[in-house]
Amino acid sequence: MAAVWAVNAIACVPVVRFGPETDARGWPVYLGSARHDASIGESLAADPRPQWRTGAGRSVRGAIAIGTSVVALGTTDRSVVLLERATGKLIWRHRVPGTVSGGPLIAGSRVFAATQAVPDGRVLAIELRTGKRLWTARTGGVSPPLALADSLIVAVTDEGQVLGLDPTTGARRWRRTVGRAARATPVPTPAGIAVATLGDSLFLLDAATGAVRAARPTPGTVIGTPATDGRRLFFGTTSGHLVAVSLPTLDVLWDRSVDDAVYGAVALQADTLLALTGGGTLWRVPVDAPATARQVVLGVPADAGPTPIAGGVLVGGITGEVLLVDAVSDSVRWRTQRRAPIEEPPLVRDRQLFLVSGGGTVEVLQ
Secondary structure: OOOEEEOOOOOOOOOOOOOOOOEEEEEOOHHHOOOOOOOOOOOOOOOOOEEEEEEOOOOEOOOOEEOOOEEEEEEOOOEEEEEEOOOOOEEEEEEOOOOOOOOOEEEEOEEEEEOOOOOOOEEEEEEOOOOOEEEEEEOOOEOOOOEEOOOOEEEEEOOOEEEEEOOOOOOEEEEEEOOOOOOOOOEEEOOEEEEEEOOOEEEEEOOOOOOEEEEEEOOOOOOOOOEEOOOEEEEEOOOOEEEEEEOOOOOEEEEEEOOOOOOOOOEEEOOEEEEEOOOOEEEEEEOOOHHHOEEEEOOOOOOOOOEEEOOEEEEEOOOOEEEEEEOOOOOEEEEEEOOOOEOOOOEEEOOEEEEEEOOOEEEEEO
């Protein structure tokens, strides 16, 4: 598992064009920020129109990474793909040894991704400009997205191992057994790295050593990645709970029932926690007054979490419907129907709305 080797000589699919040398902004965090509010300052046109639509592969799994001028994504037909943001045109396609189910990250001059192949799953670093593989580390299958924290890559394997890897070389710095696999991304916080497993457990690991600093059971399984404000961690469970815990102790601050499973990532909009249930109800929970929570019944079945933007909340459903819900009135300000299920949160960057379908299509509206 610890084996790491250089593969600079390994050829991938020939470069169609070149990407940028580096990306200063990048997309080094799942969904763009630890609060899942990367789109909070963004607004949309009153009636966004299609800008481009690209078939990236057989199926896209995991959230995309939206760079300054490029978009990176992973596919089930064993590819990491880089697209031009302005047009959706292919820059390069890099073949990898397995399905990419968690989505890539962009950091500086590199794209990081992991594969789900069992038992030969790997974490890879790919050059942003050329699509050339810089290193690969054999880890075992990795289903959730990777995390980057203080010059450390964190991966959770399908065998219940949490690995800390050097982002420059891929060398393993530490390994910690947490017993079960995960679907939620590990969450770097100032107190350590939070890992929610399919075993209904939450761990806080020391970033330097991987040692367990705290652990506690969760009221149901956490599938969507928790959000954090640095002092607290917030998550939903498949048993219909929204929970806030303190850092670093993981003591429960509050536990709010929402009467339906929460599959997607929760998000913070200022001092309010947003969550979308599987049946399509949007919950707004003030983090300091959870008893005053309110709900908006949208009736849009969803696996993905909500996305806060300026003045509203974007919601995408497995029926292909996308809604913009007003932040004050809870009315639907805009809606559109797409051809395939929306299985990842809609994202907005520089007034471009990015929609990813499980059918392998990336669409941009503006």
